[in-house]
Amino acid sequence: MTDIPVPPTLDAPLLTVSDLSVRFPIRGAFGRNLGEIKALDHVSFDLAQGEILGLVGESGCGKSTLGKTLMGIQAPNDGSILFKGQQIAGRTPREARELRRTLQYAYQDPGASLDPRWKIGKSLEEPLIIHTDLPRAERLEKVREILTSVGLPAGHTELFPHEISGGQQRRVGLARILMLNPEVIILDEPTAGLDVSVQATVLRLFHDLRDTFDLTYIFISHDLSVVRLVCHRVAVMYLGRIVEVGPVETLMDSPKHPYTQSLLAAIPRINGPRVTENFWLEGEPADASKLPQGCRFQGRCPHVQPLCRQQDPADKTIGDQTVACHFAGELSPPTAKKRQTA
Numbered sequence: 001m002t003d004i005p006v007p008p009t010l011d012a013p014l015l016t017v018s019d020l021s022v023r024f025p026i027r028g029a030f031g032r033n034l035g036e037i038k039a040l041d042h043v044s045f046d047l048a049q050g051e052i053l054g055l056v057g058e059s060g061c062g063k064s065t066l067g068k069t070l071m072g073i074q075a076p077n078d079g080s081i082l083f084k085g086q087q088i089a090g091r092t093p094r095e096a097r098e099l100r101r102t103l104q105y106a107y108q109d110p111g112a113s114l115d116p117r118w119k120i121g122k123s124l125e126e127p128l129i130i131h132t133d134l135p136r137a138e139r140l141e142k143v144r145e146i147l148t149s150v151g152l153p154a155g156h157t158e159l160f161p162h163e164i165s166g167g168q169q170r171r172v173g174l175a176r177i178l179m180l181n182p183e184v185i186i187l188d189e190p191t192a193g194l195d196v197s198v199q200a201t202v203l204r205l206f207h208d209l210r211d212t213f214d215l216t217y218i219f220i221s222h223d224l225s226v227v228r229l230v231c232h233r234v235a236v237m238y239l240g241r242i243v244e245v246g247p248v249e250t251l252m253d254s255p256k257h258p259y260t261q262s263l264l265a266a267i268p269r270i271n272g273p274r275v276t277e278n279f280w281l282e283g284e285p286a287d288a289s290k291l292p293q294g295c296r297f298q299g300r301c302p303h304v305q306p307l308c309r310q311q312d313p314a315d316k317t318i319g320d321q322t323v324a325c326h327f328a329g330e331l332s333p334p335t336a337k338k339r340q341t342a
């Protein structure tokens, strides 16, 4: 996918997320409170109309929680979400319904969002029954139209989910969301579990649909090579915080946060030199319920300094990248840790 259009402007963001925090209580026996997990810790970013923003990070870093919180499926503890300049929290039920239509979340597991007992046609028609007053004939017409736009034959309405492939289930999941004319779609691991050739056609489909339906995407993935192909910008999350954000090319060619550097070092590069040599992410992330004082990446960082153990780094702006590292921009290519070979 070499034809990503020019990144859209952030002058008038469609979505503005500020200082969003979500904490989950940890309960022990008899409901005893054993602390809390900081799933999102003061997350802030903007999303421009038409943009595809990648959201990457290891399992458990808070990607799905962010998606669900934007959708209103998960309530935040702190922070604000502005959609087209209007606060999402505190809306009337009617406004909230309208908003849910505008913002849609494509679940990590597409099979799970389809009822196995329902034919695909029924699954696709259902959102129209709930959210619109369209008469049956128009609903069926819309079902056929959207099925075709996701590249499936209209006859698939008569099939059950188990009768179609994983790639086709993704398309049906997407069709279900498109039934409601959304403006922003949060795609949670949209190509996970698909083989590479199917991934490529599904990625192409996202681009085509974005152009046809004027969509804006948040593209959640732990696969940086996929993100590089489809996104304008990328936000890298580590233990509930966005540690680096920037245009996809700049961030991938010149990562400033040691965590981003290590994620990129783990990708085999076919074209061009590797971003970093001899640097591999070791160990596990810190426990999200016991974040250390100072920087959350200190335990795995090859550049760690005393300051990192004392102060949580503020966001630094370097060119068009924002980086949460005390030493961002001063780090030489990391060579401190050699990969152990057996």
Ligand SMILES: Nc1ncnc2c1ncn2[C@@H]1O[C@H](COP(=O)(O)OP(=O)(O)OP(=O)(O)O)[C@@H](O)[C@H]1O
Binding pocket: 024, 025, 037, 038, 039, 057, 058, 059, 060, 061, 062, 063, 064, 065, 066, 222, 288
């Ligand atoms: N409903 C919940 N109750 C308690 N803890 C939760 C809940 N949902 C998520 N968490 C915790 O919050 C953290 C972030 O989880 P989240 O599902 O957002 O991660 P993720 O980045 O989407 O991971 P993955 O790549 O595996 O999908 C994890 O520590 C997780 O265990």
Ligand SMILES: [Mg+2]
Binding pocket: 063, 064, 065, 108, 188
């Ligand atoms: Mg997830």
